[in-house]
Amino acid sequence: MSVPHRQMTSLHEASPATSPWWRDAVGYQVYPRSWADGDGDGTGDLAGIAARLPHLRDLGVDAVWFSPFYRSPQHDAGYDVADYRDIDPLFGSLADADALIAEAHELGLRIVVDLVPNHTSEEHAWFQAALAAAPGSPERARYIFRDGRGDDGGEPPNNWQSVFGGRAWTRVTEADGRPGQWYLHLFDSSQPDLDWQNQQVREEFHAIIRFWLDRGVDGFRVDVAHGLVKAEGLPDYDHRERMLAENDSSASPYWDQDGVHEIYRGWREVLDSYAGDDRIMVAEAWVTPSERAVLYVRGDEFHQAFNFDFLETPWDAARLREAIADSLRANDSVGAPATWVLSNHDVVRHASRLGLDQSRPRPNGITADDPQPDAELGLRRARAATMLMLGLPGAAYLYQGEELGLPEHTSLPAQVRQDPTFHRTDGAETGRDGCRVPMPWEKGAPAHGFNDTGETWLPQPEVYGELAVDQQVGVPGSTLELYRELLALRRERRLGLGGLEQVDGLGDDVIAYRSLGPDAPATLVLVNLGEQPVALPEGARVLVSSEPLGEPAGGDPVLVPTDVAVWAEQPAD
Structure with a gap:
């Protein structure tokens, strides 16, 4: 017999079969330095990525999101951008980017690139000009420079703390050699925050968006989308947020300020000025409650916003049901799709996270001295969680290697770690290196097929060989084949529009x-x-x-x- 109607609770109405592609798309995040290395220097690059794109076509995803590949000193893995219109030589050239975009489109894959608007690199030409200019100059007005407190200006302008640890202000030395003003950096000191009240900043990013749209990209994932605007007067704020977590932003003077929405409405106008309606923006907005979070996906702003409520929910049936129902209700209130996610480059991989004690908060990284995940339990739950996610209406994003069941690298030695969080907190915060380890493609090959030299910017754990692509492709019951089957069924049965x-x-x-x-x-x-x-x-x-x-x-x-x-x-x- 069938399940009777009285046992059903309606949560969400179906979307039309003719809905735009992004309402039910499955995206795949490529972390460029760790996906495939074409030149053998130990760091992934665009040529290596292009050669491996058929893997994503065969997997069955719709779009590929690339973490930053712009010119950068790489103090924060490329999220410190020195030139938004050029490719860092570490990854290749603009010609390589054009070839990658063309190859992806040939394979039927759309391209989403990361955009980092909250801050630039300290090596950006604008910031170098600001350092050389005087206080009050137009050059400094593009960033948040302030005089210090105290008789000699020796104290920071306020008590804000960096997300990466330590204070959020650094004092500069002026051209005459004297201690001078302070600049704000909500992240690393090498990442000065832009002042989005400055019209030149706004115009510059419109131009950057057009630059990449003209090169053929299909959209942008926007880093720290809930940042950008700071409260008038930069008031003190005593609360210390957890890094990359859904903190209550209602009292924060630097997260989720109402002024961000005007900025994104301007961006949306730029996207909509291009022929067709298929170019998108995706928000990384760690915002609660959900009523605030969905303001980013109103009809004239972002198309999608990552559902971090779902990612943050532990392996508990009641809490998962609640998170799913709340997310659908909130997104439906503004006519937007939910956009589900379980892993990314900033959080412990869910194949490991779900093998930890679920009564404890989600850790920001795992070391060899921490409680270790139950690998078998974690993978079992991760496969089930992925099936739940891909069965829900809306869009979804996968993180590279989760289709292989890759675990977090939990035994990286301190001397190889590169995350600025680890170094700014003297190791108190483990950081994100453990989820960023290079992909395994072929067991027994140098670097498990990541390249042909065996060099890797972070060492791979031994278990990655057993989980390599060539060990799973065509193997019934493997995690890779499970993902392929799920993505094919999801498309066939229109689950994302259901x-x-x-x-x-x-x-x-x-x-x-x-x-x-x-x-x-x-x-x-x-x-x-x-x-x-x-x-x-x-x-x-x-x-x-x-x-x-x-x-x-x-x-x-x-x-x-x-x-x-x-x-x-x-x-x-």
Whole structure:
């Protein structure tokens, strides 16, 4: 029999089958220095990436988001941009970028590039001009320079702390050799914040956006989208946020200020001035509550915003149901798709994160001295969590290597770590290096196929060889083949555009939804987080499961074990 109507709670209405591509797209994040190295110097590059793009076509994603590849001194892995219109020689050249964009489009992949507007590098021509200019000059007005406090100006203008640790102000030496003004840097001291009240800053970024659109990119992921505007007067603020976490931004003088929305409406006008409606902006906005977060995806601003509520939620059925329902409700209120994500270059990989004690806060990195993830449990839950995510309506983003089940590197020695967070806090904050380790492509090859020399900017853990692409491709039950199957079924059954009903009555530790894709049969998406197996509803035909299911005896129902997800054909009522 089918699940009766009284056990359904409607959460979301289906989108039209003719919806724009970005409403249900699956994107894939490439971290350029760690995906593929064409010249063998140990750091990934654009030529290496281009050669490996068929992997993404075969995986079944729609778009590729590239972390920064601009000219940079690399103090923060490229998020300190010295020239937004050039490629860093570490990665190649503008000609390589053009070839990469063309190759991706030939393979049917759209290109999204990172844009870093909150700050530049200290080596940017603008900041160098500001250092050479006098206080009050037009050059300094493009950044946030202020006189210090105290009789001699020797104290910072306020008490703000850097996200990376330490104070958020650095004092400069003026041209005459005397101690001078202070400049704001919410991140590393090599990343001075721009002043977005300055009209020249706004015009410059419009021009940068046009530069890359003219080269054929399909959109922008915007770094620290909730930053940019600071409260009038730069008032003191005693609270110390966790790095890259959803902090309550309601009282912050530097996050989620209302003035950011005017900026993005201007950007959206630039995008919309290009023919067609298929160029997009994606917001990285660590903002709570959800009513504030969805302001970024109103119809005249961003197209998508990463759903960090979902990423932050531990492996708990009730809390996951709540996060999903709240996200859909909030996004529906402004007519925007939810954009789901489980891992990225800033957080512990979910194959490891879900193998930790779920009652504790999400760590910002793991060292050999910390509690270690249960690798088997973490991967089992990660596969189930991915099935849950890809079964939900909206868009989704994958992080490179998660399709292989890559774990966090938890034993990196201090001397190889490069994240400025680690160094600015003297190791108190582990940082993000563990999720940024180069990809394994071929077991036994130099650097597991990352290049042909064996050089890697961060060492790979031994287990990466067993998880390499060539060890999983074509292997039934492998994580890679699971992802391929899920992405094909998601597209076939239009799950990203589907309406969603919550299926009640299957137990408190069971998450179950019925997805009703346009012009597609109903799909049951079920995850069992409980200690006991749970029976699938009668008549449900299994399409795919995150782990093998036992064969039921006789007329017994199909049982779903603990930490396993299933997609099933849902019979009509």
